[in-house]
Amino acid sequence: MVRVKSRYLLCELNVSDRSSLLLLDDRAVAATVKAAVARIHGDYGAALCSIRFNVKYLNAHTGIVFLRFPKSCYRLLWSALPFITSVETRGQKIPCFLNCLHVGGTIRTCQKFLIRYNKQQLHRMLPTCKTKEEENQVRKAILNCSLTGGSREAFEDEFESDEDEEE
């Protein structure tokens, strides 16, 4: 097929203090990545990074980031990611590093991987829970993760919303 091809990197932001994770926002992350690339690869890298680089998604609670790079040069840009040691956001410098979990050709594959990964994480968490309450919560979360309703309900929802829009 004829299209502009990209690579999507699914990264995990690891921070020492979890609460500081909540301070993150996508612009800060983008700026940090750009700066790192510029530092490592110079002007050439900075230029490459400015073309179609984008932070597609950031979850401040879990520290998951989707980065988009152009396919032609993603390896070069990727090689700069380990050099990130901190993200500066809202006047604070958060020490962190990026852990790349998955590289995908479409955002969809990354999403699919993320689902699998998160489920795995939750399942791993479950035996390590200390209190009963915690366990319950995790169990509930796991149940929530698996969609049982099927796609039909989802469609109906969609329709209703469509109709609302029309009116």
Next chain:
Amino acid sequence: MSAAKVKMREKKLRNQPASVQYPSGSTQNGGDTSVTGSGGGDGPSTEKPKNPHQRSGWVRGHQRDGGGYVKEMPKYITAGAFARARAAEVSAMLKAVTKTTGSCHVFGALPKHMRRRAMSHNTKRLPRRLRDVANRMREKSLLAGSKKKKEQPKSKSRKARRRHGNLLLEFNRRQRKNVWLETHIWHAKRFHVVKKWGYCLGDRPTYKCYRPSYRAMSSHCLLQDLSYYCCIELQGEEQKLLASLSQLTSKEAGPTFAAALSLSGRRQGSVVVYKAGQYPSQPLGPVTFLWRPRMQGSTHRQLWIWAHPTIKKDLLPELQAVCQCYEAVVPPAVPVVTPAEVVPTLKTEPKPEKTSDCKQVTGIKRKRTCKDASGPPAKKILGDGTRSPTTPVTWRSSSAGIVINDLTMEIVRYRLIGPQSHSVLAETLEAATDCDEINKSQPSSLWWPDHCKDESKMNVHKQQADVYQILKGIYSTGELPSGAVLGLTVDDPRLTLPTKKVKALPCVKQAQEVDEENRRELMLRGVPEHCCQSYLWERSVRDNVTDNKISEQELNRMRSEVLVPGSRLSPTPLQGRVPILLVHQPGKQVGHEMSSWGAGWDLLLPKGWGMAFWVPLVYRGVRIGGLNMSLKHSQNKGAPHFPHDYPDCPAGIRFQEEQEAELLDKFKRRPPAKRTNYIKHGCLAPFRCPWQQLAEEWELIWREAGEERKGNSPIQTTTEAVEEEMTLHRDMTVTTPQSHFTVLRNIKSLRLLSGWCRPTTSKGQRPCRVGQLPPLDRLTATSFLTAHGMNLVWVRLSLLSKGKPELHAMVCVPTAEDLQLLKKRPGNRGPQEPPHRDHFKNRIKRRKRGPKKAAASSAKTEDKESDLPSVSEPDPKSSSASEPNSTTSKEPKSSSQSSSDLIFGLWPDPLPSVTSHCSRVTLGWVTQGDFSLSAGCGEALGFVSVVGLLDTLVNQPREHRGMFLLRNPASLHYRFAKINIEI
């Protein structure tokens, strides 16, 4: 981004998870939790992750003051919060993954390998679980489509529409504005139909047949439906009728209503009708008329006046005025003369109904009441395009005892043109057969059995049939005396319909002595008077025949029951006897060549029988012509065609306006660069002929010349002089009240003119009677012109060499040099007009270049002008000040309007002098011009100013007298043509 794009994008990204982050600018961390559904916090997480459309939890991009956010950050996190955050993320991702982006169709739910193209229109191809959704979606999209199309009215099925009753209703609906003739459907399948004069008329056939039609006219037969002509019936005492009608005509213009031959009913006459007592001025138009032959011992007469539908509007009030028939009779008048005691027994039933209908005024819609109520509702056999259904059709005068009856659409009229039209008639029609004794004895509702009982009537019928038999033996239609009338009763022509189309040929062989004698008698004397009688004149018989017509279906059924298939139906059904009138139409009466070209017969039928006669006629190998062909017919005959060639009649004036609008519209449709620049061609009015201006200008020229002659100055006819005079006296001509121009129709004057135009007739034939005329010189011309100053005269011009004259070509006067040139080289091609300059081009360009500037300047001038009067005036009252303001502001507007009216290539409206605009003085214009197939050269018919004509003739040398120049509007080339006034 456009709104649609935004919407599309939103739709695409609806299912995509947005980044989850806290808004910037909130640095303080207090409180316990955020309210975000996905979010951490163990507190009151009211949001349900199931509700995916709640935006509060998942916000894409930056929102400065995102609604519903709590600014505080949590201090610590728990495992539960961690787990919940993961779970929320997973569900968001799941949603994004399961639901495809982009297309909102249900296919998205299907993996690619299961998708099929046919699913898009056939929901049954989809898996069961998706069908409901898809169906709903389809309905929605259909609804959306219909919203745009505005809900087309649901039409019935074709079968229902074509059902007979519904079809008739539909036909009636379509005839509301323009009425159809009885042959309309036949014509509509084969002709280009135009809506004219309140009717739908066939203009020309869709197939190519110009030459075949001409050949049919000159050697076989051409058929036309002239039922749109309006018939007006006048009844009353002969003397009174003649007295009142004599006001409309004048003996000077030829035979009138009182001409002896016509009055006896043996000939059809034609006259030009004028407004009462206005003879030379205010003509109405030409009509033909037919008197009913006299009854024994009765002075009561019946007269039919056949007029074109465009005259009827003017003619009918005029007739009412001269006959003093103002009393409208609402119910249809019962014919006063009822010699045949035809009492239709069945007719009595529908009659009271009809009259009661008529009293309700709507009844005159002429919907035939159906005999059986179960039949299709009210078939409208006919209507009328020239009047509204509510107007009365009959007027009676109490004093004179005259009754005027409007018989429009009551009688079908077909015209057969060509020398063989009588053989076509002879083959198609058969004189009615007598009915046998059994039928005679029984009382019947039909008219024919009653008729058969009467011996004298049968005698007349027999004589008529004999005459009809003799008619078959005649070689050509033109041999008969023009306008002869023959009444006849014939059998239903559908009974003798040939299975194949055959060409009717004359049968001249049976030349026995007695026959020969009879034939000569017929050719010389015409039809004897008592044979001109027909029962078509009787309204009761007409109605009876119309009502009792056998339907096509019934006839076919009867045919199918015949023992030998294809044989003739016998005995002939009683209903199939139709009274008809055959009226001979004279052919070319004027001129010397091709005399009686295009003669033919008119067939007059009672209404309702149109198609029954039409198809059998067509099966005899005739050509069918439309309006176009009737124009060519009269053109070849050299006769003026109504309403094209009657510029002085109201109908003619109306026609000219219509024609101008039509031609102008056609002209404007071309891009300016591709248009003919008529200004450069020196053509002032390519789309209309300013006859009035022409007549006035020539009148003035003549007067000037007369004055000069009195002053012993040399006569000036050169163009420069004329132009000077014109420029000098233009204003005067405009201001002086002038009489309206008329067309010269005085026979004596026409004869005189015609004689003066020779010695050059169109083909160089020398006429025999030159000597009788007074010689043409200035004195006689002056005396002639005192009577006919503002007149135009109908002339025929035939070109000497090449060239095809077109509509509105100019007739010009050749100069002395031109005639010299012609003398030297007879094959000379004719002079050229030097190209003119287009002064208006710049104006148009300027206007185009700076429309804004012009508008601004005009506005400025407007302001100035509007300011001026208010300044000059002391304006004591605001109202008086405002009044001149408004008037002055109007003027520039109108001027700007006139400049906007400028059309590239056409002269703007106030025309300069039409006579002296070109290097050759203009005499008149051509109204019909074409290559004449009968003469073999270009021929034109048109009008010239009498003054100009005489002025030129006087000055022309004798050998070139009658030589003129003709120039097409889109050409610079003058062609020599001979002028001819034919009477």
